[in-house]
Amino acid sequence: MKCLICRREFFPKRTLRTLFVEEPVFKCYGCDRKYDIHPRVSVLPIQNYQLYLISLNLDEKVSDLAFLHEMNVILEDLLRKTKKTDTILWIDEFTEALYQELEKLDYGNIYVISVRQPIFLV
Numbered sequence: 001m002k003c004l005i006c007r008r009e010f011f012p013k014r015t016l017r018t019l020f021v022e023e024p025v026f027k028c029y030g031c032d033r034k035y036d037i038h039p040r041v042s043v044l045p046i047q048n049y050q051l052y053l054i055s056l057n058l059d060e061k062v063s064d065l066a067f068l069h070e071m072n073v074i075l076e077d078l079l080r081k082t083k084k085t086d087t088i089l090w091i092d093e094f095t096e097a098l099y100q101e102l103e104k105l106d107y108g109n110i111y112v113i114s115v116r117q118p119i120f121l122v
Contacts, residue, residue, distance in 0.1 A: 003028040005035060027066040035062055037070055040117070046103045051110045053094060054078075055117045064092075064115050071113070078111055085113060094118040095104040 003010055004024070004044035021069055027035070037056050056075065058064060059094040064071075078088055085108035091098070093115040 001025060003030040003031055004063045004121065011060065015067070024068075026068060031066070035059065037067060037073065045108060046110065049106075049109045051099070051102060051112065053118070054113045056113070056115050057117050058115050060116070074113060078099070078113075082111060083108065085109075089113070092116060 001010060001013060002008070005027050008028060012023075012025040035058075037058060040055045040057060042053040042055070044053060056067070056071070056074075058067065073088075074076070075088070082088065087105070087107050087109070088111045088112045092114070093116045094112055095118070102112070
């Protein structure tokens with residue numbers, strides 16, 4: 001396989017348990033350690049509900065596709081914990097204009113997964 005970050009060829013580590021399991025790997029072991037994500041959760045108030053902003057804080061030079069496995073884990077966790085009336089959004093960058101538009105919605109709690117750290121919350 002080819003790492004989506006450093007473009008080097010690598011072979012994913014296999015064990016007897018994962019030998020016949022087809023699990024896509026998009027980054028090599030070195031890039032996995034170097035570009036580890038640390039999600040940051042911010043809770044912002046909106047009308048009668050909460051807006052949960054989950055920022056992945058990825059570097060702009062790094063491809064978002066390399067972190068699909070980590071993003072999938074976060075999304076599965078959210079789907080287990082949320083109610084049917086809650087909204088989940090996946091965006092590249094969370095802006096103040098988007099926050100003002102989301103304030104107008106009255107659907108329930110809103111979970112926003114943002115790839116980049118929003119500037120206006122820093």
